[in-house]
Amino acid sequence: MFFMPGCVVVAGFVMFCTKCGSESVFKSGFVKDEQRYRCRDCGRQFVSTRHKGKSETEKLTAILLYINGLSLRTIARLMRVTTTAILMGMPIRHFEL
Numbered sequence: 001m002f003f004m005p006g007c008v009v010v011a012g013f014v015m016f017c018t019k020c021g022s023e024s025v026f027k028s029g030f031v032k033d034e035q036r037y038r039c040r041d042c043g044r045q046f047v048s049t050r051h052k053g054k055s056e057t058e059k060l061t062a063i064l065l066y067i068n069g070l071s072l073r074t075i076a077r078l079m080r081v082t083t084t085a086i087l088m089g090m091p092i093r094h095f096e097l
């Protein structure tokens with residue numbers, strides 16, 4: 001497995017800056033027992049938070065289901081989220097229907 005020099009690997013995942021997406025981060029102390037990191041490119045400090053919410057693949061799946069005619073309520077039931085969560089994850093609110 002190849003990683004860029006200067007990047008931090010945690011549990012097999014490369015840490016990315018939450019602001020600019022750079023892999024050039026380094027450990028910068030602890031906050032409430034959580035490891036804090038700092039970005040070499042933009043200086044942003046952040047902690048490694050666990051990913052919340054559905055993955056991009058699942059969001060894309062929801063969009064494809066909607067395009068293919070399923071109702072928001074049905075998609076929400078299939079994906080075990082609220083109808084509002086489906087709406088917030090979709091770009092459909094930008095479309096004129």
Ligand SMILES: [Zn+2]
Pocket residue numbers: 017018019020021022039040041042043044
């Ligand atoms: Zn950054």
